[in-house]
Amino acid sequence: MKLYEAATFIGTTLARIPALKNEKLRAALNGRGKGIRGWTIGKIDDRPVVMIHVASTGEYEGARPLIERLQESGEVRIAVSFSSPSARPAVEATDGLWAFGFLPMDYLIEQLQLLARLEPMAVLIFKHDFWPNLLRAASALKIPIGLINANFHPKSKRNFPIVKGFHKLFMKHLTFIWTVSQADSDRIEPLLTGRTELAVGGDTRYDRVLRRAELGRERFKTLKAAFGKSKIIVAGSTWPPGEKIVYHAFANLRKSIPELKLLIAPHEPTAEALQRNIDSAEAIGATVIKLSQWNGESIEADVIIVDGMGILADIYTVGWAAYVGGGFGVGVHSVIEPAAHKLPVTFGPHNHVSHEAGLLIKNKGGYLVETTSDLEKLWGNWLADPTEYNYASEAATKVVTNHAGVTEKLMERLNIYLGKGT
Numbered sequence: 001m002k003l004y005e006a007a008t009f010i011g012t013t014l015a016r017i018p019a020l021k022n023e024k025l026r027a028a029l030n031g032r033g034k035g036i037r038g039w040t041i042g043k044i045d046d047r048p049v050v051m052i053h054v055a056s057t058g059e060y061e062g063a064r065p066l067i068e069r070l071q072e073s074g075e076v077r078i079a080v081s082f083s084s085p086s087a088r089p090a091v092e093a094t095d096g097l098w099a100f101g102f103l104p105m106d107y108l109i110e111q112l113q114l115l116a117r118l119e120p121m122a123v124l125i126f127k128h129d130f131w132p133n134l135l136r137a138a139s140a141l142k143i144p145i146g147l148i149n150a151n152f153h154p155k156s157k158r159n160f161p162i163v164k165g166f167h168k169l170f171m172k173h174l175t176f177i178w179t180v181s182q183a184d185s186d187r188i189e190p191l192l193t194g195r196t197e198l199a200v201g202g203d204t205r206y207d208r209v210l211r212r213a214e215l216g217r218e219r220f221k222t223l224k225a226a227f228g229k230s231k232i233i234v235a236g237s238t239w240p241p242g243e244k245i246v247y248h249a250f251a252n253l254r255k256s257i258p259e260l261k262l263l264i265a266p267h268e269p270t271a272e273a274l275q276r277n278i279d280s281a282e283a284i285g286a287t288v289i290k291l292s293q294w295n296g297e298s299i300e301a302d303v304i305i306v307d308g309m310g311i312l313a314d315i316y317t318v319g320w321a322a323y324v325g326g327g328f329g330v331g332v333h334s335v336i337e338p339a340a341h342k343l344p345v346t347f348g349p350h351n352h353v354s355h356e357a358g359l360l361i362k363n364k365g366g367y368l369v370e371t372t373s374d375l376e377k378l379w380g381n382w383l384a385d386p387t388e389y390n391y392a393s394e395a396a397t398k399v400v401t402n403h404a405g406v407t408e409k410l411m412e413r414l415n416i417y418l419g420k421g422t
Contacts, residue, residue, distance in 0.1 A: 004132060004166075008106055027085035031102035035110050036117050039101030042077075049077045050418070051120035053103060055129035056084035058334060060091060061212075061313070062149050062205035063126045065407040071096050076418070079118050083129055090310065103134070111137035122417045124148050132170040139173035144417045146176035148410065149203050152187040153353040167191050175417070178202075178410070180355050201413065202406035203356075206336060209313065210404055213340040216314030224318045226299045227261065233379065234319035234338065235264040236312045241328035242348055243280060249375035251284035254302065257383060261299070262286075263318065265306035267325055267333070277305050316341040321379060321389075327351050327368075335360055340400045344392035346378060356399065365396030 012029065019026040031038055050070060054060040060082065070076055077098035080091050091100045099118060104110035111134045115123075123138050123145040130147060138145035172193045178201025179185045185198055192198060235246045246264070254260045262281075266273035274290065281288035286302035294304070306315065313334070316322060322338035327348020335345050336356045345366040351357035360366025369375050382389035 005107055012105060024085055028083065028102070031085060031088075032083070032105050034102065035104040036101070036114050039099055039117075041079075041099040041117075042097075045077065047075060047077050048121040048419070049079055049098065049118055051079045051081065051115075051118055051123045053081045053123065053125045053129065053134070054083075054087055055127065056082065056086045057090055059126045059129065059149075060087045061208050061334075062203070063124075064094075065204045065207040065211070066124070066148070066410060067094070067097075069407050069411055076121075079120065081114075103131070106131040106133045108133040108136055112140065115141055115143060121419065122146075122414070124414075127151060130171075130174070135170050135173040144175040146174060146178065146197075146417075148178050148201060149205065150177050150179045150184060150188070150201075151181075151353075151355050152179070152184050153355075154183075154187070156187065164191060168193075172196065178413070184355070199413075201410055203403060204406050204410065205334075205356075206340075206400050206403040207405065207407045209334070209336050209340040209400060212313040212337065213317065216317040216341065219311075219314050220317050222296065223294070223315070226294070226297065227318060228298060230259045230261045230299075231257075231320040231383070232318050233260065233262050233321050233323065234316050234343065235262065235323040236316065236325065236338065237267045237333035238264055238323070238325035239267055239329055240276065242323065242325045243277065245369070245372045245375055246323050247280045247284055248372040249379060251286070252372070252376050253379055253383070254286075260383075261302055261304070263291075263304045263306065263315070265312050265315070269305075269307045269309065274305060274307055277303075281305075313337045316343060319343045321346070321382060323347065323369075323375070332357055335366055336400050339365060339396035342393045342397045344382065344389065344396050346375060359399050359403075360396060363395045363399050365392055365394075365399050367392075 015029060019029050052063055054063055067078055070078055079099035080097055081101060081103040082091060083103050104114055115137050120143055123143055125147050127149050135145060168191055171191050174196045176197035177188060178199055180203045182200050185200055189198060233250060250262045264277055266277060278288055281303040288303040289301040290305050290307040292307050316338045319341060322343040322345045324333050324335050324345060324347045326333040327350045331353045332347045332351040335347055335354060338345050339360060345360055346369045347357060349368055349370055357366060361368060367378055
């Protein structure tokens with residue numbers, strides 16, 4: 001592990017060079033570099049602490065149902081750590097958290113200091129952002145530490161010979177792993193020792209997206225009314241490769257279906273991303289506005305660009321069909337958010353890291369697309385055949401509803417680690 005700490009130091013030092021031009025990386029390095037000194041911590045009381053760690057916004061959304069359920073119990077204080085600055089706004093906006101801050105750089109002394117200050121009775125890591133020295137520190141302090149919503153995709157490099165050996169060195173410190181599916185459990189089992197509890201726990205994100213869909217219907221009912229009878233394609237968390245085929249397919253379809261509109265939300269609404277989408281809309285002869293320019297009246301523009309953060313999961317409520325970005329590069333983003341709004345979902349080929357994308361494809365509520373013609377054919381068929389559209393719509397939402405209810409089950413399983421069961 002000394003070699004790992006040396007590599008961490010070298011990697012962190014070298015990362016400060018690209019961080020000079022990358023604001024997000026710079027914020028992560030600065031935030032994590034402060035360690036426990038950068039945390040916001042409330043008043044101490046007699047209740048025990050549960051620490052929850054997430055990588056970024058997406059993982060935090062998945063953690064929210066369990067956080068809210070723990071808050072409802074009133075029996076614990078909750079501390080939240082995160083690795084990416086993208087999670088910070090959502091964490092800061094959450095009422096009732098006792099403490100929150102960046103997870104420190106992964107040196108053993110830093111993780112020991114964090115855990116000694118927070119004194120959690122359990123550490124819950126969502127999905128797969130587990131750090132070797134965080135696990136070692138929890139084990140040294142005899143704090144149960146486990147993964148929730150854990151997924152290990154088929155192309156994971158963790159089972160490669162050298163990497164596998166390294167992972168086995170520190171994953172032995174995990175108290176439990178509750179995976180999304182049996183397939184995930186099967187893929188991770190070779191990395192574990194007999195002392196780690198391994199079980200299929202399901203995914204709390206399904207509970208969260210259903211709740212967000214409910215909130216979205218209320219939050220954006222005025223916007224939905226402003227679109228009138230138009231059919232709205234919602235393209236969420238988009239990147240340039242996907243935007244290209246979305247705009248071309250949209251342009252081709254609206255020649256015969258002028259009431260079709262496109263609401264598009266770049267993955268990060270930077271000035272460059274917004275201008276890129278304005279240029280793309282104008283290039284196909286479409287009228288365009290930013291969502292922030294909407295004055296509450298009927299929307300006549302062909303393309304509406306979402307120029308704010310934190311609303312995508314809710315704003316799918318205005319949609320008729322969805323395209324989710326990331327599938328031509330970094331990996332597809334959340335496909336169950338639009339599915340919770342009964343939108344059939346399309347996405348690119350890089351979706352192997354998404355268990356729910358596979359479920360949508362299997363159940364014919366989600367569709368892989370690679371070209372403009374793929375998108376145009378799907379959307380065109382749904383526009384021409386309401387029966388086919390309704391089947392895809394119902395199939396998408398059933399994937400979500402059939403996998404909901406995980407939070408209460410996990411609360412029961414957590415009792416043993418929260419001092420309530422045996």
